[in-house]
Amino acid sequence: QLQLQESGPGLVKPSETLSLTCSVSGGSISGSIYYWGWIRQPPGKGLEWIGSVFYTGSTYYNPSLKSRVTILADTPKNQFSLQLTSVTAADTAVYYCARHRRYGAGILDYFDPWGQGTLVTVSS
Amino acid sequence: QSALTQPASVSGSPGQSITISCTGTSSDVGGYNYVSWYQQHPGKAPKLMIFDVSNRPSGVSDRFSGSKSGNTASLTISGLQAEDEADYYCSSYTSSSSVVFGGGTKVTVL
Numbered sequence: 001q002l003q004l005q006e007s008g009p010g011l012v013k014p015s016e017t018l019s020l021t022c023s024v025s026g027g028s029i030s031g032s033i034y035y036w037g038w039i040r041q042p043p044g045k046g047l048e049w050i051g052s053v054f055y056t057g058s059t060y061y062n063p064s065l066k067s068r069v070t071i072l073a074d075t076p077k078n079q080f081s082l083q084l085t086s087v088t089a090a091d092t093a094v095y096y097c098a099r100h101r102r103y104g105a106g107i108l109d110y111f112d113p114w115g116q117g118t119l120v121t122v123s124s
Numbered sequence: 125q126s127a128l129t130q131p132a133s134v135s136g137s138p139g140q141s142i143t144i145s146c147t148g149t150s151s152d153v154g155g156y157n158y159v160s161w162y163q164q165h166p167g168k169a170p171k172l173m174i175f176d177v178s179n180r181p182s183g184v185s186d187r188f189s190g191s192k193s194g195n196t197a198s199l200t201i202s203g204l205q206a207e208d209e210a211d212y213y214c215s216s217y218t219s220s221s222s223v224v225f226g227g228g229t230k231v232t233v234l
Contacts, residue, residue, distance in 0.1 A: 025210075037223075039170075039225075045164075046127065046225060046226070046227045046228040047170065047215075047225040047228070049215075049222065049223040049224070049225060050185045060221055060222060062219065062222055062223075063125060063222060064125070077127045092178075096169055096170070101175075103158075107156075107158065107221075108158070108217050108221065108223050109160065109175065109176065109217060110158075110160035110176070110215070111160070111162075111170070111172065111215075112170075112172040112175070112181065114169040114170055114171070115169065116169050117169050
């Protein structure tokens with residue numbers, strides 16, 4: 001059974017870089033039909049897709065966050081990571097990682113399964 | 125990209141059916157059959173309930189069904205049960221090779 005687990009600092013200072021890792025167990029991230037994605041949810045608000053990475057390193061990002069986001073795949077460690085630069089209080093959220101189904105070139109479909117999520121607070 | 129439009133809340137009595145709408149544009153919901161629905165209980169991660177407009181993953185109750193007409197997708201919960209009380213989010217692939225979520229709908233079982 002595929003499981004995903006987010007890890008990283010729970011507190012980040014304004015203007016610094018948020019860094020999270022998603023560890024995948026029960027399956028390999030090196031499959032041909034899945035991307036691996038990050039989604040966030042500010043407290044009391046809805047879901048926002050951040051971006052997704054293929055095991056080859058190919059990425060797709062939310063246009064609204066693209067200038068600040070980097071998502072990388074680490075196939076030997078079976079992990080993928082998120083970096084979000086120049087954070088502000090608006091980046092405070094629960095961050096989820098999830099497997100992201102793909103169809104053909106650039107078609108991104110559903111997320112399943114999801115990690116349990118990790119709360120990241122941006123505050124000095 | 126703008127979030128898909130969902131009603132903030134929908135309610136129903138046990139045993140009834142309710143429908144949640146998800147309205148987008150021809151660049152997302154209307155243009156592709158890559159619409160999915162997620163259920164989220166408080167403090168928990170979202171769970172996939174419907175994918176590709178109307179397909180149910182293994183293990184999801186057949187009381188949940190999905191459909192689409194034009195730029196609006198819908199999730200119907202029949203035989204409403206107390207355990208269905210949760211937040212529900214729709215999602216769609218977009219023409220800019222990205223993903224957009226709806227704002228979420230809180231389902232209350234009266």
